[in-house]
Amino acid sequence: MITLSQVQKSFGANRVLAGIDLVIPKASSMVIIGGSGTGKSVLLKCILGLVRPDAGTITLDGADVTTGDREAFLARFGMLFQGGALFDSLRVWENVAFRLTRGRTPLPKADARAIAVEKLRRVGLGPATADLYPAELSGGMQKRVGLARAIAANPEIIFFDEPTTGLDPIMAGVINALIREIVVEMGVTAMTITHDMSSVRAIADNVAMLHGGVIRWTGPVTDMDATDDPYVQQFIHGRADGPIASVR
Amino acid sequence: MTQPAAFLASLGRPVLAALATIGRVTLFAGAILGHILRPPFYVREFGQALLQIGWYSLPVVGLTAIFTGGALALQIYAGGSRFNAEAVVPSIVAIGMARELGPVLGGLMVAARVASSIAAEIGTMKVTEQIDALVTLSTNPMKYLAVPRVLAATLSMPILVAVGDAIGIMGGWLVGITRLDFNSAAYLRNTVDFLEPWDVGSGLVKGAVFGFIVAVMGCYHGMNSARGAQGVGRATKSAVVSASVLILAANYLLTELFFSA
Numbered sequence: 441m442i443t444l445s446q447v448q449k450s451f452g453a454n455r456v457l458a459g460i461d462l463v464i465p466k467a468s469s470m471v472i473i474g475g476s477g478t479g480k481s482v483l484l485k486c487i488l489g490l491v492r493p494d495a496g497t498i499t500l501d502g503a504d505v506t507t508g509d510r511e512a513f514l515a516r517f518g519m520l521f522q523g524g525a526l527f528d529s530l531r532v533w534e535n536v537a538f539r540l541t542r543g544r545t546p547l548p549k550a551d552a553r554a555i556a557v558e559k560l561r562r563v564g565l566g567p568a569t570a571d572l573y574p575a576e577l578s579g580g581m582q583k584r585v586g587l588a589r590a591i592a593a594n595p596e597i598i599f600f601d602e603p604t605t606g607l608d609p610i611m612a613g614v615i616n617a618l619i620r621e622i623v624v625e626m627g628v629t630a631m632t633i634t635h636d637m638s639s640v641r642a643i644a645d646n647v648a649m650l651h652g653g654v655i656r657w658t659g660p661v662t663d664m665d666a667t668d669d670p671y672v673q674q675f676i677h678g679r680a681d682g683p684i685a686s687v688r
Numbered sequence: 689m690t691q692p693a694a695f696l697a698s699l700g701r702p703v704l705a706a707l708a709t710i711g712r713v714t715l716f717a718g719a720i721l722g723h724i725l726r727p728p729f730y731v732r733e734f735g736q737a738l739l740q741i742g743w744y745s746l747p748v749v750g751l752t753a754i755f756t757g758g759a760l761a762l763q764i765y766a767g768g769s770r771f772n773a774e775a776v777v778p779s780i781v782a783i784g785m786a787r788e789l790g791p792v793l794g795g796l797m798v799a800a801r802v803a804s805s806i807a808a809e810i811g812t813m814k815v816t817e818q819i820d821a822l823v824t825l826s827t828n829p830m831k832y833l834a835v836p837r838v839l840a841a842t843l844s845m846p847i848l849v850a851v852g853d854a855i856g857i858m859g860g861w862l863v864g865i866t867r868l869d870f871n872s873a874a875y876l877r878n879t880v881d882f883l884e885p886w887d888v889g890s891g892l893v894k895g896a897v898f899g900f901i902v903a904v905m906g907c908y909h910g911m912n913s914a915r916g917a918q919g920v921g922r923a924t925k926s927a928v929v930s931a932s933v934l935i936l937a938a939n940y941l942l943t944e945l946f947f948s949a
């Protein structure tokens with residue numbers, strides 16, 4: 441279980457997170473929605489410690505994330521970055537197997553490669569992609585390699601920053617199903633950022649909407665349509681008029 | 689604020705900023721040194737860095753040295769002839785190359801070639817979140833990116849300097865025998881007789897220091913790159929400028945240390 445309480449973060453005068461309170465139960469899928477630039481990616485990075493919050497506490501299973509063995513903490517996580525963040529000096533399979541071939545118990549190269557090829561297959565990429573370099577892939581393919589890398593070491597907690605952006609509808613469906621499957625079958629705790637409402641419905645147990653630096657609304661996905669929160673309503677129906685300004 | 693106070697503040701601010709930067713760079717360099725001795729060691733990354741920094745810098749260092757040695761011979765001949773001391777050309781060329789021009793010009797060329805490419809590469813990794821990705825994959829970016837490059841630069845610069853010295857002396861010899869009527873064998877004998885081990889050794893030590901400076905500045909500016917292409921551009925520029933200035937400053941200090949009476 442991940443708990444955030446009163447997490448705040450500003451970049452200079454830009455106050456991005458103004459006191460976030462959120463609970464992500466174990467083995468559940470939380471989807472974060474919210475307008476572009478509201479701080480969703482920053483929120484994930486705060487939990488991972490890539491961005492240091494100005495105030496507030498974040499705990500994982502009751503323990504403060506800023507204390508304790510950082511390597512052991514990070515070993516429990518997988519992260520898909522919004523831009524893929526593939527290492528462009530390494531081949532696709534080396535990217536996917538990065539964690540497997542390093543760290544405290546590295547796997548032999550052949551085993552790591554076999555796992556990488558299998559993970560690539562699960563995100564809809566054939567074995568021929570394994571030996572290419574990231575620069576030789578399309579944007580959507582890079583995204584999926586990033587996804588394969590995030591799940592490669594079978595982490596307990598996985599963060600997906602916009603996993604289906606840039607994918608065709610069929611591939612988006614495959615990825616949605618994959619994320620759902622990982623949560624249901626392997627008991628992974630997932631936190632997904634997405635703008636795609638069909639993804640939200642396919643992936644989420646719970647939904648949280650970030651707006652104005654706070655969690656504007658959170659609840660089970662089944663309650664999302666029924667809520668009378670005007671912000672959520674405007675967002676899920678994609679209306680131009682409503683409380684959320686369209687110029688920001 | 690009163691006008692004099694505002695004036696003083698405008699003087700003080702850049703000074704404080706500069707001091708803060710010096711502090712940060714020193715801490716950064718110290719952290720790298722701390723990581724060098726502790727595992728894990730990234731052997732493959734070290735090998736690649738050695739190739740990129742050492743091997744591929746050979747042509748530019750060699751070309752710099754040969755032209756410099758040649759020009760040096762012409763100038764020393766011109767200067768020496770004013771005192772009827774043309775015969776000093778071989779030894780002064782050798783001492784000048786080994787003590788000063790080999791390490792300094794080699795260092796500056798490597799700064800231009802290597803500090804820029806390290807800063808651009810690491811800066812791009814920073815702005816495309818590859819450094820964040822390394823951290824989430826339990827890999828310390830200092831160990832994985834900075835240590836192999838710093839180690840490779842520090843170890844390969846003395847070799848580059850040695851090669852540069854030899855080629856520079858060759859350049860002087862070529863000019864000496866083709867343009868200045870020196871006898872080939874006499875020129876070489878003169879070079880060997882008057883060149884002392886410490887002339888060369890001090891230059892190699894300088895080379896190691898300059899290599900360290902180059903790689904540390906490349907890594908520091910890359911890792912602190914601001915966001916976007918503009919950020920990477922600025923990081924690259926800062927890496928080359930700061931590495932070059934630091935090389936010249938360090939050269940003066942080392943020369944004081946090694947040779948002041």
Ligand SMILES: Nc1ncnc2c1ncn2[C@@H]1O[C@H](COP(=O)(O)OP(=O)(O)OP(=O)(O)O)[C@@H](O)[C@H]1O
Binds near residue numbers: 476478483
């Ligand atoms: N390292 C940083 N330095 C300065 N400002 C930053 C940094 N990272 C994020 N920001 C700012 O924080 C705000 C939120 O950024 P973030 O990337 O979290 O948005 P987002 O909600 O993920 O948007 P999108 O849906 O477009 O990805 C933006 O205004 C951005 O400019």
Ligand SMILES: [Mg+2]
Binds near residue numbers: 480481482522601
């Ligand atoms: Mg984002």
